[in-house]
Amino acid sequence: MKHLLSVSDLDRESIEELLEQADGFAEVARRDIKKVPTLRGRTVVTLFYEASTRTSSSFELAAKRLSADVVSVKAPGSSVEKGESLKDTVETLSAYSPSAIVIRHPQAGAARMLTDWVDSSVINAGDGMHQHPTQALLDLFALRNRIGSIEGKRIWIVGDVLHSRVARSNIQAFQMMGAEVTIAGPPTLIPRGIESTGCRVRHSLDDLGEADVIYLLRMQKERMEESFVPSIREYARLFQVNSRRLGPRQLVMHPGPVNRGVEIGADVIDSDRSLITDQVASGLAVRMAVLYQLLTRADGGTDGSPGPVPIGEPA
């Protein structure tokens, strides 16, 4: 595997392998010296056309922990603001011969386009409403560490599925790992025909009690202006998951950033049933695993830089 553009690039086996790899890196993170020399001499470019806290910081740190040189470009403050096209920007950055380019872009397919333009590995850190594969992986990692296998578990994804790349990636990933996925939200925010992906669809939280895991999506205020929901107040009343709606053994996840009091009650965020902080911590280990896998296992992807150094040798 040279690129990670979509969950469809993976299968159950390769996901298991990545999660095991991530276990190893999570162990590294508990050491005094948290850095390994694996990617010494390699360059990783992160190119973010959208605001991001978790994803950009964890990719940067993941690359640094693997001893790669990291160049971080964010659209504000770069030539992008002067109207430079994606292609020109990417070709400019290619001059540094990066081993990987991590890209987030507001438009679907941007990551895929890069694969035609550069020799580097390309990692999709979110493209429009399309895919966000490392989010799905870190969610699987966080879940696995809490409850073990998710085979046969019931996972409800609640909220604005229509506009969510996280939902698209996670539906695929959860199903790949054997979970039963239910989608819940107002009909205006559930894509037409989503049943074809094998999900059940619910327009209320009446049956929420059956869920082992509840995955909440961010509800953006603009959805009200676009008439997707009559009001945020009504949305919260119908679809907010709070401690009154949550059973004692149910777990809650959220990709962040959360809207306290909209899709999720503040009491839930801070409870032990919330995996939200585990998700953030998982991001680092999982992204290290993804970089490691792509850059040391890529078929013919070597560029004369030093080969992989086994994990465990301190840098």
Added chain:
Amino acid sequence: MNAEQEAAGSSLPEPMVQRPGPEANLLIRGAELLDPVAGIEGAHDVLIRDGAIAELGDAGSIEADGAEVIEAQGLHVFPAFFDPHVHLRTPGQEYKEDIETGSRSAAAGGYAGILAMANTSPPVSTPAQIEALRARAGVVASVPVGFLATVTRDMKGEELTDMAELRASGAVGFTDDGLPIASPRILRRALQYQSMCGGTVALHEEDPELSGKGVMHEGDVSLELGLRGVPSISESVMISRDAAIAGYEDGAIQIQHLSAIESIEAIRRAKADGVKITCEVTPHHLVLTDGAVRSLDASRHKMNPPLRGEADREALIEALIDGTIDCIATDHAPHASHEKEVPYEAANMGVTGLETAFSSLYTHLVEPGRISLSLLVEKLGSGGPPFGIDPFTLKPGSRANLCLVDLEAEWTVGEDGYESRSSNSWCAGETQRGRVLVTLADGQVAYRLRSFSLGVAS
């Protein structure tokens, strides 16, 4: 000419303009003729004298008598095609196309007549612009070109253009193509006015509210790709609305680039009700479906209306066969590579089509037996009548508007570049069968394939 146009007086200028050139004197020997409208078929010699079809005779029966000879055994001759929907991008966007390159592209595709849309920069909204375009075409156009003017001033959808003056200056019809006419009141007024000045109104049908920010067909593929969808009903509700207005005002409308089942149903109902409604379909909607968008290749697969589902494609083919769809139009929409090599959502909409209309449909629909060659030739040639322009024919005495085609020839689209200035072909790189070798347009040799030399004069 339809009744309105006759009523408007015979003083209207000739609708189509071409550069002057030598009249052809040619003998096409032994070609298979196929003129579905006139009922001409079989192996014949075709003698063209002074740009007109002088004589048809049995194969080998006509003497060249000084005319240049094309040995055409095994090749086909069809009446040339007519495309009622192309974008020549002039004025304002000549980096994509202009009258010279666009008409050359048409000639290379076997066309001897094209109608240019008015959504240029600025839009064609004044008689002076029509006159300037016609003057230019009279210098550079390889094939006769007609120009449409906008329905509303600068395509703003607010006020009518000076339709009568535009007609008098040579506007073939009216269209705000690229945009729908959102206001039913404006469309109604335009059709009322049409009863005085003529000029079919060609309509790009979509409800801007329902289309929203959509970039592809709303369906399973848009769901998978996370791209905003344009529902089929965005097109069909506007067709239903506009058919009702046209029926009420007895106006003539041409529905452009039909894409969805629901739209076909709306047209069938309107035709059954006697509305003066005609419609067109593009080659790409007859061949591709939204599944192609998985490539996220905007250069080939992003256009408006979007590629729809397989059931829609099947229904379009059926509607072509049963006559609900009047003609095939390419919606030739050239764009520069920097407008297409961007993420799908950001890319311009539209694909080129003039040079591949025949070969793509021959390859994808005729060879597999889906439609007959005769139907394809007829529908590629019937874009004129909705605008009051007679179709071309091979009947003796007619001006020579024909194309010579090698159905056996295999070629790869784009391998030798394009006559068009742009390369955003929806079938770039595809190997197709059926190639236009020579096109005669209003008596002139408008195109000959470089590798195909005409025989020596005998």
